[in-house]
Amino acid sequence: MNITPTMTAGFRFQTLATDGPARTGILHTAHGPLETPAFMAVGTAGTVKAMTADAVRATGCQCVLGNTYHLMLRPGAERIAALGGLHRFMDWPGPILTDSGGFQIMSLAALRKIDRDGVTFQSHIDGSRHRLTPAICMELQRLFDTTISMVLDECTPFPATYEAAESSMEMSMRWARSSREAFCQRPGYGLFGIVQGSTYADLRLRSVRALKDIGFDGYAVGGLAVGEGQPAMLATLDVTVPHLPEDAPRYLMGVGTPDDILCAVERGIDMFDCVIPTRAGRTARAYTASGVYNLRNARFADDPAPLDPECECPACSRHSRAYLHHLFRAGEMLGPMLLTWHNLAYYQSLMRGIRRAIQVGELSDYAARVRAGWKMQEVSR
């Protein structure tokens, strides 16, 4: 099935095939293509932790994330602009998405105060005072030269009462409109709106309607993976995604485990980001075709087998589980480096498999095979 490419204001998003609600396609950006469904590696402070940019590219990753909150505080948006933008700064000529900073202000900054127009807060680094409004947020992302900008929003805490979720969502929708108005539209660049509304179906619908009225280059589902659990997350997707525009990319923010990703793709999500593969890699946890392993476990001390025989990353193609175990036991940096590389490579191989499966209309078979593989470890050990 070949759907005609659609030109949104900033991007061309080309759907190549669908399989039920799932789609595979290409988001054409000023910094090159992003094949969807896509997993974007998280590079908070202008670096995917423990990875060179070359290594990130070698995993098959096409788009990385930067974090507006972290980058505005250090090294500063003006400085990044003066140095040629974030792409050049971090040696990533491909697409970059930056989040709006709203989430990190809520989780990291001190003395934050939200008002109608934005939020004032103190840096967690040096206590300096800063203000973020939709207009400032758009200007920061323009200074970064961000490919995919995100509107300023409030990530509604979970759980939230209906009233709290409603007023938070309404504020985010006002900020979304102000963000759109302040966003400097350029060809191949775009701005994504963010659906909020906690786990309340009618709030999610109102949020979708508000965003569609404004009109964005892509639509993110925010406020999930914040403690609600996978069933509630999927239920929220079930009531939200069918109402999102078909001709624009859909991005589930901050998600998730490989199974979360499969479930969300099955519901029509195109883009993902999550710290799981990088953070897990630094703490000796490996995601593989046969499940999750903790490489610190003593059972690996003498294991000559590769971590994941199906994987071509350096951790798997060059070393034994015993070596990886040794590196973590000895506190050597190469342990986190190799396991981060592996986890990102595994996530990218999962996304490649998903894209291929959708192309040939076999996503449910593929998902069943992958899920059966994950259970092997529990059975065999």
Place this chain on the structure above:
Amino acid sequence: MNITPTMTAGFRFQTLATDGPARTGILHTAHGPLETPAFMAVGTAGTVKAMTADAVRATGCQCVLGNTYHLMLRPGAERIAALGGLHRFMDWPGPILTDSGGFQIMSLAALRKIDRDGVTFQSHIDGSRHRLTPAICMELQRLFDTTISMVLDECTPFPATYEAAESSMEMSMRWARSSREAFCQRPGYGLFGIVQGSTYADLRLRSVRALKDIGFDGYAVGGLAVGEGQPAMLATLDVTVPHLPEDAPRYLMGVGTPDDILCAVERGIDMFDCVIPTRAGRTARAYTASGVYNLRNARFADDPAPLDPECECPACSRHSRAYLHHLFRAGEMLGPMLLTWHNLAYYQSLMRGIRRAIQVGELSDYAARVRAGWKMQEVSR
């Protein structure tokens, strides 16, 4: 000048050219060639810190060091042997040199007790008791499948009285003989003796004579770079190196700064190892053609220039000084990764320059140019 290759018991050491006391050549080993003068990267626990094996190779490094003390304690020599040896374990098919562990026992282990035949000590990791004798030391290095083994010795502390240095040296010479007797000779593998004697010329000479009587595949100068200062180190080389066999490689252990290396090459040393480039890389210090820089320094915050325009490593070819500065300020692992890479690349480029200069008989010109470059930074900043 082309000197006929010499077959020592284990290695073929081919001198290609000389320039005064300096020589350039090739040590042919069971695991491939080592071009000399050579700098060997330190991989204490089976990993060059913050580097993949591929990255170490990319710097031009041909031989890495492992540490017998660290590896015997963790992961253990029998385990490494069962996993196919240290080459396979750490993905380094090239030559590997392991030190004897004597130095680390003195500096790291608890409750060490030296007797005539060896040393008993407690692990700094878990307090377990261990014993190292020349025979055990040879067996450990055989289990690692070490290309270049070192005799068990005592690195005489500095300063030492004449009497202390004499009795320490004499013990090391007894251990050297026992090491040679216990060493399992195989083609392409070899054992190096270690000259001791602190800064006392006559003790050094007696040590050289003792080692030549025993006969080794290479001769190391030990007990230097332990606080005596460069003038005393070079004075000791001046009285030692001329008496070492011409047809075997000469290795100055634990040395040093780029200038130390130049000075020692000028005195006929062929091999070096040192933690300086890796340790400095982890603490933001960069060795370059124009001197040493501390990348944490605020003056680099906005500097768009490459760290070292002459260097082709990823830190220099892909990034600005401002980015490296940012990584260290933000505590990102990529900072130590990139700067370790750079420092090792710089050391290897220095060794390549030294080898070429000796080939064409222009070592003193080359050394003068390199030293003038190092002073640029002091002048311009």
